[in-house]
Amino acid sequence: MEDLSTPDAAKAIFCAACFKKVNNEDAFCDACGYPLKGTEQEQDYFMSVRSSREIDLDDAYKKMRRAGNVLYWIAAGTLIIGFIGYATNKFDPSRSVLLTVNIILAAIYAGLGFWSRTKPLTSIISGAALYAIIFLLNAIANPLTIVSGIFFKIFFVGCFIKGVKSALEADKIKKELNIE
Secondary structure (H helix, E strand, C coil): CCCCCCHHHHHHEEEECCEEECCCCCCCCCCCCCCCCCCCHHHHHCCCCCCCCHHHHHHHHHHHHHHHHHHHHHHHHHHHHHHHHHHHHCCCHHHHHHHHHHHHHHHHHHHHHHHHHCHHHHHHHHHHHHHHHHHHHHHHHCHHHHHHCHHHHHHHHHHHHHHHHHHHHHHHHHHHHHCC
């Protein structure tokens, strides 16, 4: 608890926008730029702009969550395809290896999806890179896989791009609003 009997503590006030401690003599909040000594109209304008940016931040978070969910969808699809491939290729000696690889990839995608809740930009970029590598390896092994499921591939890539853009936008807004 802070001692309010000292002259410096008595002068301390809190910003109405970001709730950081400011001095009574300050014209603007050092943390967010709120016009402490501004007119009521200037303060209202600042708060309306801040509220608008907070709404933009919420939208960016929703898009990032969708991109993170795509990682879960890819994990589920990879697992399902692995089991289908295992069940339909009964006479292929490498079917156990393919199933194992698909299970490992599904676990990696699920882990990236989980990680996207705390580090969205890094996990979405990692997931997109892994998806691209797997796509290229499959295309090298069998060129027909390029067109197989093309609509899903376009959808997933679009979600990754939106997720990266949203994560970058969220970081920018958080810096503007001085949110950690």
